[in-house]
Amino acid sequence: MNKRTPLYEQHIAAGGKLVDFAGWDMPINYGSQIAEHKQVREHAGVFDVSHMNVVDVEGPDALPFLRRLVTNDPIKLEPGKALYTCMLNEKGGVVDDLIVYCLDSYYRLVVNCATGEKDLAWMQKHSAGFDVTLTHRPELAILAVHGPQSIAIVCSLLDAGSAAIVGGLKNFRAAEIGDTLYARTGYTGELGLELIFPADYAAELWNKLLAAGVKPIGLGARDTLRLEAGMNLYGHDMTEETSPLESNLEQVISWEPADRDFIGRAAVSEHKKLQLEGKLPHLTGLVYEGRGVLREGQRVETDAGSGIITSGSFSPTLNHSIALARIPLGATSCQVDMRGTLVPVRIVKPSFVRFGKKVFE
């Protein structure tokens, strides 16, 4: 039997259409993916992402361990700050992408669902020699509440003191209040919070959010929201076989200080040389305003060689198709093989919608 989050009964009650997602029964939608997508862009929605993995890192060597493990430099962090980053293998491929939260006495890592076991084994292996304790926290629930009204609604459920703290959080900041972590992080390109807390309260909080006008949002809309925001999906836009430099992730690599030896540094430094010679493909955005939807796996033909779509879908905000594609550096014109027909598409920066508005030219 598949695993279930603490909100399984609530998903059924809300009319959720449950599908298998990496061994979990998860809601793909509660009726209409497009309606849910627009709900998040225009009002507020809640996603149950309790299937994702929380790993707490504690001990005197927590910081040196994390500085070895991830590409972005956690030395930038102080309590209450968060960092988006990835973990690389020795070949410079992406083991996973994750968020590192720095809290008062420990670091909290949130990694993907499907990669959970692999990531835990990877972290355990590379913690050898460091005085750290890694604790997987499957007993915690995670709710993402996103949309222009989301923060105000969450704050309306809190006492005045807590509401002031949570309402005052800036992007990529987090606050632990009691046993709940409130974090200004997410995967939609909208304002919002991620709440990590004991699963025992999950149903009660879910019901309060729904009563306050927040609508449940399935994994289908989660995917179109993140694609519009130009955010990568692990296993599609980045994998163990692709360099972060081929996945629009250079901004999460801290090259300085030069003597910080994060795992994969030597390999990704070689990728950097290839990139400077124009020999490494890059991840870019594609826009198709004709009839039809760009799909993952479709071949891309450019004036500089061929490439491939890594994520493609219909954009409910823009009313046409958008995609992320890995194509040769320097390509200026581009066509996609859409079911045997080459259609012209535009190359844009890989970010399509932020705060409800189109952001590319």
Next chain:
Amino acid sequence: MSTRKFAESHEWIDVDADGVGTVGISDFAQSALGDIVFVELPTVGRTVAAKEEVAVVESVKSVSDIYSPVSGEIVAVNEELTGQPEAINAAAESTAWLFKIKLSDASELESLLDPDTYASQQH
């Protein structure tokens, strides 16, 4: 009123007294596809064979070929769907039909499924 028949590939057909069939996709199919965003309809006048690809229905999630359940000539298409593909999600088995076809061999209907048999095959 004719008896509705279903193809295993999830199309339904109602045939009137003049031997013209109205074809759409089943409610099961629209539900499995999710939000439909584009529809490509056949050209009126085209002659098609049973099980030939005649239309395309594309949802946010996936793209699906639509097959003609019978042989014949396409005599009408539901143009309203081009501007309102989401109508299929709302009324797949009624107003959101895709095309009408003048049957060339009514005996082909016998190999299609009656509603109960079709329903029993879905889950």
